[in-house]
Amino acid sequence: MIGRLNHVAIAVPDLDAAVAQYRDALGATVGAPQDEPDHGVTVVFIDLPNTKIELLYPxxxxxxxxxxxxxNPAGGIHHVCYEVEDILAARDRLQTQGARVLGNGEPKIGAHGKPVLFLHPKDFNGCLVELEEV
Amino acid sequence: MIGRLNHVAIAVPDLDAAVAQYRDALGATVGAPQDEPDHGVTVVFIDLPNTKIELLYPxxxxxxxxxxxxxNPAGGIHHVCYEVEDILAARDRLQTQGARVLGNGEPKIGAHGKPVLFLHPKDFNGCLVELEEV
Incomplete structure (x- = not known):
């Protein structure tokens, strides 16, 4: 059911410092900050050859x-995002297996303009999982 | 400098349950458990189309x-692993920028049989970073 790893999100306490570090020390391709007021975050995407890192700042x-x-004052890995073809079918399958969906269970439009859902970390090895329909 | 995201590692308190969840609920392709006594872990690799998830069990x-x-008794995301072409050059570049390498600073052979290093999470937004030479 799950497809590609769309991104790994890392919450950071200092966005400028994190951007400089990924760009200069790690030599990665770093995008421009994007405010996402509907999600309460400013995001910066780091393009790796096979997936993305999403820096998250409040x-x-x-x-x-x-x-x-x-x-986690130093920051930390916040969630992983897996792609699915049909987010409602994925949700229904997971709920049948006992997994809890955060919020009201209905997909929201995520930072990429696609429907997303978050699954309860206690049901997934302490790992917050985002599903994104692609 | 950094290339592909080689894997995301998730530490789990119950390996059988995590394997069943990724295989049955999330419908992913899950490998067989591999004991890595040199690293003190049993690992299970989950193959996604573009990268891997590595389940870690003590x-x-x-x-x-x-x-x-x-x-983190429920488990959690433990580290991310970025690929590099030359691990010693990557280490020297990062150390010049003030990043700390864990252990004695010399690469070890990782679970894939390739040289790996770990960087101090306090230097990388609370995120433990593994570098693997490919």
């Missing part, structure tokens, strides 16, 4: 990243 | 995963 007072950075 | 009393699972 945007606004209700950013979902703020709590994560309080618990 | 092997032996001195497993480096035991401490992580004590802090």
């Amino acid at each position: 945007l606004g007072e209700n950013s979902p990243i703020l709590g994560f950075l309080e618990k | 092997l032996g009393e001195n497993s480096p995963i035991l401490g992580f699972l004590e802090k």
Whole structure:
């Protein structure tokens, strides 16, 4: 069911420093910051040859990243995103197997303009999983 | 400098349950468990079309995963692994920029039989980074 790893998201406490590090020290191709007010984050995509790293930085007072950075002040890996062909079919299959979908269970439009869902990390080895329909 | 994302490693408290979940609920292609006594882990690779997920389970009393699972009993994303062409050149470049290499600074042979190094998570946004020469 799951397809490609669309991205790995890393929450960072200092976006400029993280951008400089991936660009200069790690020599990666780093995009421009994009504000995503609907998701409460500013994102920077790092293009690797086979997938992307998504740097996440809080945007606004209700950013979902703020709590994560309080618990992990240095930052940390926040989630992985797997691609699926049909997000509603994927959701229904996972719910049948007992996995919980965060929020109201309906897909939202993610940072790439595609429908996304998040699965409860307690049901996936402590790992927050995003599904994105492609 | 960094190339492909070689894998994302997820430490799991119950390897059989995690294997069944990725195989049956997420419908992924899951390999057989491999004991890596030199690294203190049993690993299972999940093949995605563009990269791999590496499930990590402790092997032996001195497993480096035991401490992580004590802090994260449900499991969690443990590290990301980026490919590099020349691991010694990558190490020297990163050290020049102030990044710390774990251990004695010399590459070890990793689970794929290739030279690997780990970088200090405090220097990389709280994210443990493995470099693998390919």
